Amino acid sequence: MTEEPTGGDLSRLRQLNALAVIRVLRTDQPLTMTELAKRTGLSRASTEDVTRELIGHGWVAEVEPAPGTLGRPARRYRFRADAGWVLGVDIGGHTIRSLVTDLDGDVLSSTCVTVTPQLGRRERLAALDRCVTAALTEAAVAPDQIWSTGVATTGLVDGTGKVMLSDSLAEWTGVDLAGHLRRRVAGPVRVENDSKLAALAESWRGVARHAKDVVFLLAGLRTGTGLIIDGKLHRGFGNSAGEIGALPAIGWLRAPEHLRAWSGAREDEFVDVFLAARDGDREAVRAVRKYTRDIAVGVSALILTLDPELLVIGGGFSRSADVVVEPLRRELDRWCLRTPEIRVSTFGDEGVAFGAVRLALEQVEASLYAGSELSSPAFFGAAGSN
Amino acid sequence: MTEEPTGGDLSRLRQLNALAVIRVLRTDQPLTMTELAKRTGLSRASTEDVTRELIGHGWVAEVEPAPGTLGRPARRYRFRADAGWVLGVDIGGHTIRSLVTDLDGDVLSSTCVTVTPQLGRRERLAALDRCVTAALTEAAVAPDQIWSTGVATTGLVDGTGKVMLSDSLAEWTGVDLAGHLRRRVAGPVRVENDSKLAALAESWRGVARHAKDVVFLLAGLRTGTGLIIDGKLHRGFGNSAGEIGALPAIGWLRAPEHLRAWSGAREDEFVDVFLAARDGDREAVRAVRKYTRDIAVGVSALILTLDPELLVIGGGFSRSADVVVEPLRRELDRWCLRTPEIRVSTFGDEGVAFGAVRLALEQVEASLYAGSELSSPAFFGAAGSN
Structure with a gap:
């Protein structure tokens, strides 16, 4: 032959x-x-x-x-990481954050703008624009020099970059985020749920770098999850994977109430309950334990379902991980056949935004070959200025 | 260049x-x-x-x-499907079943032996041997002509083919199933959990043939699940994926009790409650509805977590699917963001055994190339007779 x-x-x-x-x-x-x-x-x-x-x-x-x-x-x-730039944006209830990075994901600029969940659609989009403009200015990169943009938002997102459903942000269901940003920066724009992108960030350059199967828990004012399966972000058939928190029986919807009860319903005092628990305040310790117990049922359901190598705790509460991880591990040991290793995110507040950067970089990699021919960096610049 | x-x-x-x-x-x-x-x-x-x-x-x-x-x-x-033969075995609480097939999975013989969950280890292994011998005899295939064997058992299985944990079969934890069968048939022997293999069968040649992400529900005296993710059986880091049923909060442990209460605790009368419900017996309808409600919470947790394309109902109760599927769909609609299409297995009692056949065939495919050279069928025969 x-x-x-x-x-x-x-x-x-x-x-x-x-x-x-x-x-x-x-x-x-x-x-x-x-x-x-x-x-x-x-x-x-x-x-x-x-x-x-x-x-x-x-x-x-x-x-x-x-x-x-x-x-x-x-x-x-x-x-040649310096051949181009990408933009990653995290649109949360309380903060909007933008990162401009090179093709290695090394940060040129990071900016954030404070918002509230109650802000109307138009005001939130205006805040988003201010945040992006500030990041581009700080990085000295023009909008038409951005090759690719990744956007994270709370809620469910469809394949075209529209918000299908958002419970936590006012007037957010139906917003065409990809369309909005495409009018502001060059290159393709992709949008994804924030918990999913935080998981992607951990798998890319966070504490889950070497793990194939990971359950990521976004622990904060809301509780969310993102799944890495066989090394890839699991999106689901309708892009709605990781929404176990919507099931009342697993307790995530009521879990933050225990903390809210202690802090007298002021959301910005959530941090205090962890500080107080750390100092041994008995009521605070009890509130954190109740929170942890409610969270643990859903986390156990995820672990029993997927048997992951790693459980990663991220989100706002991850900075109080020293008060949360041990009670959580004890609860998981009650329910799970095999409690996986637990790691705490080291991204601080930037995990979701880094996931958005990774989404943008995946798009660059997918476009390396336009058709069957290797593209030059110049190709992206040209495509971007359309 | x-x-x-x-x-x-x-x-x-x-x-x-x-x-x-x-x-x-x-x-x-x-x-x-x-x-x-x-x-x-x-x-x-x-x-x-x-x-x-x-x-x-x-x-x-x-x-x-x-x-x-x-x-x-x-x-x-x-x-050339007729170049060799494989063996698939399903060891359940009430039945042991063996299939001998060609390399396409076309059945040469199918035999089964009745057992009980209470049977001791030695008696169950003896029943297994009788069942395998009968299948080989019926197919006119000698034990040293079997290229590869797949075995399904209830419980958790480790990578070497030992049963790590079995709650439902007496004296079954610790049995070296692969070792036992390797002394009886030629070729490699692989062992896997029965729910996982039933899911694999659906994905291979069942109702989930064309789906990438599938939640398979083994509905019967026990409730189990197997997950197909991105077209592949999801095993988990410690081979313990799909064990959400162990979590009391999701209700699978108590679900069959509703049926048992109706039928007066006789396991073999489970079928009657479905027949009675089909005939409109109000107590039976109520028992089936309670069963379905308990099952639905865990199934919703799986669907919300994975957002599969398809939910497949298999196992003993799948023959009564007409009474179960509609109430189940109504319950899922209450909890899920997107209820997937529901299909009922068409394998009858042979789904798990077909999954075991598929496991055996995967081993043959993996061995097609020994090193970097294409192996001939004769290679397998020779390897088998060692």
């Missing part, structure tokens, strides 16, 4: 190889050709071919040897 | 192409070379190459033209 594959097979193969090289360089760089071949699992010859092609198109650059290097060191290569 | 991929890349590519050809031929055959190229998406030349290689190794055969065919018809090819 002949050893020659056809042109179609070859171009598909080269495309996969190029993406493999880019993926390796984006997580660990600079690398020599030998290291690159080893990490990608490709042959030396294939690695050289695709790297040369990627350099030619502007995606990869050779790195200058460190000053003082003796002899002739092996050439090293890096991904 | 050079157009020549290296040997390593090529052999990986050819391996993927050969598996693509086999997969297409296993679902739809016989096919002409043109049809085969179209279905696999490979080039004509690549398709011819790998098909020739597969014929040479005994996996694919040319089909004789139908008698009376005029002119010179295009040659057609089929997968």
Whole structure:
């Protein structure tokens, strides 16, 4: 039989190889050709071919040897993260946050604007615009230089970037978020639920980096969840996965009431109950325990269903994790066949926004090959200015 | 740059192409070379190459033209399902069932033996041996002609084929099922939880054939679940996924009690309560409604979590689906954001056993390439007789 594959097979193969090289360089760089071949699992010859092609198109650059290097060191290569910029936006009930990053997700600017859940649609969109403009200005990036935008919002989102359902934000159901932002920045705009994107951020560069199956719990004024299954964000058939909190029997709807009761119904005093519990205030300890017990039933349902490697606690309450994690673990041990390792997010308030950045970067990666041809960075700039 | 991929890349590519050809031929055959190229998406030349290689190794055969065919018809090819046999076993509380099938999963023999949950370990293993022997005898296949065996059991199973935990079968925790069967039949033996394998069967050749995300409900004396996520059986980090039924808050543990109360605690009269409900007996209708209400809370938790395309009802009660599905759908509509399509298994009592067959066939497919070389059917026979 002949050893020659056809042109179609070859171009598909080269495309996969190029993406493999880019993926390796984006997580660990600079690398020599030998290291690159080893990490990608490709042959030396294939690695050289695709790297040369990627350099030619502007995606990869050779790195200058460190000053003082003796002899002739092996050439090293890096991904050109500075070839373009992306925008990540988190629209929450109390804060809107924007990040401008390079193609590695390294932050050029981070801005936030304070809002309230009661704010009307028009006012919230105006606040969003102010926040985005401030981030672009601080990063010294023009709106038409943004290659791709990811947006996180509370509620359910459809595939076109419209809010299908939002219980917690006033006048938010039906807003065409993608359409709104497309008129303000260049490049494609994708919108996704905030808990899902916070989970994506943990899986990308957070505490769940190396885990395949992860239950992420967004613990805060609202309780939400995002699922990473087999290394990928699980969206569901109608993009509505992770909404177990809507089921009254699992107790998430009433869980924050225990904290609210202690703090006298003032939402901004939630933090105080954790501080008081940390100081040993018995009523506060009891309120936190009741909260934890209610949260634990739903978390147990998720763990028993999916048997994840990791449970990650993020969201506003994750800063009080020292008061919450141990009572939670004890409750989980009561109900679960195997309580997974519990990790606390290290993103602080930026987890959701980082997830939005990751969504934007996935779009860039998906567009690396326009049709079957490798695109140059210039292609994105051109596409962006439409 | 050079157009020549290296040997390593090529052999990986050819391996993927050969598996693509086999997969297409296993679902739809016989096919002409043109049809085969179209279905696999490979080039004509690549398709011819790998098909020739597969014929040479005994996996694919040319089909004789139908008698009376005029002119010179295009040659057609089929997968040689008759090249070998596999065994699928379902060990339940009340029945043990064995299927011997060819490599397409077409049944040569099906046998079952009646047992009880109270039976001791030694007696249950003896019943298992009788059941397997009867199936082999009926199929006229010798134990050393079995290429691969899949086993389903209630309870949790570890990666080596041992039962980690069984609540419903006496003396079953700790049984080394894989070890036991390896002494009786040739080839590898894999063991998996019965609900998981029933879900796998639906995804393979049941009512969930074309769905990517599926919640499967095993509804019977026990309630279990198996999850298909992104087209694959979801096992979980510790192989314990799908055990939401262990959580008291979701009501599955008490659900069958409503039926048991009606039938006066006799397990074999469960069927009667459905018959009576179908005939309009008010007490029976009420018992079925209470059962359905309890089941629905856990099913809603699964649906809200995963947002599947499809909910499949299988297990013993699936034969009474006409009495159960509508009340269940009404309950799901109360709790779920989007109630998925509900389908009822058509496997009758054989769903779990078919899942075990599929597990065995997956093992055969995984072994098609031993190292990087295509194996011949003879290879499996030889491996089997060790």
